[in-house]
Amino acid sequence: MKSKFILLMLCCAGFYAAAQAPAAKKTSGNPIFPGWYADPEGIVFGDTYWIYPTFSAKYEEQLFIDAFSSKDLVNWEKHPKVASTADFKWAKKAMWAPSIIKKDKKYYLFFAANDIQSDQEYGGIGVGVAKKPGGPFKDHLGKPLVDKFYHGAQPIDQYVFKDKDGEHYLIYGGWGHCNIARLNKDFTGFVPGADGEVFKSITPEGYTEGPFMFIRNGKYYFMWSEGGWTGPNYAVAYAIADSPMGPFKRIDTILKSDPAVARGAGHHSVIKHPTKDEYYIVYHRRPLGETNGNHRVTCIDKMEFDENGYIKPVKLTFEGVAANPIK
Template identity: 70%
Template sequence: MKKLLFLLLLVASCGVKKQNNNPVFSGWYADPEGIVFDDQYWIFPTYSAPYDEQVFLDAFSSPDLVNWTKHERIIDTAEVKWAKRAMWAPSIIEKDDKYYLFFGANDIQSDEELGGIGVAVSDTPGGPYKDLLGKPLIDKFHNRAQPIDQFVFHDQDGQYYLIYGGWKHCNIAKLNDDFTGFVPYEDGTIFKEITPKGYVEGPFMFIRDGKYYFMWSEGGWTGPDYSVAYAIADSPMGPFKRIDKILQQDPEIATGAGHHSVIKVPNEDTYYIVYHRRPLTETDGNSRETCIDIMEFDENGHILPVKITNEGVEAHDLGE
């Protein structure tokens, strides 16, 4: 007995036990947008369920990427009168001490249906959020892009863009100062298509070393081939030439790894990829969990293939 106790203590002291931080929180959640506000990490995901049950959004906050607090029903269809179902893929930005949450709703299939991309506002990241317009911000198909999967991008010159699109088409549009509409480009158009080869949905953009990294999801969201690829350009307008796939399934870990976002730690060259995937034990398309793994670059600035793990990432306290 003494020998067994000694061995157990030895194992514990040597740190042999591995961390198991993926998924980062319990429940079926997908399409996660990760972001930093003040000294907190935040994740805004889709509640992954049948479309008619997707009538609200939750959010999660953490001081260290490991310990998460759930903020329930930060917005729902009771507040957004025009939204009936399929509230998903939230994107959030802070501007002038207000928090603007962009979301898709109703999964419209034509210009004749009510729905599309909406925007809500709150004084705090955890809500509650109020519908800003009382109607969708985008409710039509422009350049054949379904109005879903919105991402708000803040450029270095101060301009805010909305990048969005499903059905294998992606648009970029210049938001006006109060996010109630758009500013036309010099040629008078509002929606510019920037679709790269292989694009399906789930756009995301960030800047590193003066270069614009554009990322997106490929494959079918219910299948094992769901994945993430990327391109690099000198402008948010592109042109974006596909470089490679960097996130995909690992048949020993999980399938359907996609629809991601990226968290950059302030004042560090440290990047995390936040994404959803499907456990090997699950076959239901909505059985998706949110995970975080490290994302790294080579000496040329290319993104290295991400290794999806069950361990996830170690605690990284923003307050340090």
């Protein structure tokens, strides 16, 4: 009799625990993880989604980069301080806008540091290398890869683009100017073009910062942020061309503030499901009522195309996206 009573109590306890347990998340929600984070780059490695954002704080506090991973876009795991100024002795502050790519079984993390304002200051775009996407990333060069204002572009907001032929390009630039340069095989420098020029300007109309590029149906989609990052006019626009070198003619704005949801939506990246024609835009925005410029959160929403291949305007949501695991 006693054993039956114990069994009954255990069953009751199990039912009570199940009733009290929080319901499983059906969507990612926006923001997708807690904390002030901006400039997110999303990417897929194997069967896992990864996001590498800027820690959104005062420049003097931006001394590290966190990463986040997910198997389904809904549940995210934090990987703290995958890179920090402790391993990049030249980087003193303002570690911004990480961009990552896998090559030859290694992971290369590009980032900007020090927010240099002229060629006389030391800093710019650096490169870290690691054996795993979660780091730790160590200094690949011992110095910045780009440390000058070529064509007027501040060396920030770097994106590493892999072309169809396997060549890699660095696309970057702030202060209203964007450059592209072909990386060499070991990511220690650049390969000059046929005209001898290393950095080629591809700045489209309206460009401010935050470039991103991807290929769909043989076309090169070039995207960027416009407006001021602390203001409500921050937005994402795009162009389409037949080459990563352009020319890029602005088509439209596809991501912007929504007075019912959030302000300052911008500095994005794009994640494509590896086996489906399904795309997601990962971006930051400022919650309504927030006045601190650094109070930005990372969000994700669907990005869709019309029958002509043009990007449809993205709807900002609080729900985010549903689970979409990689089989």
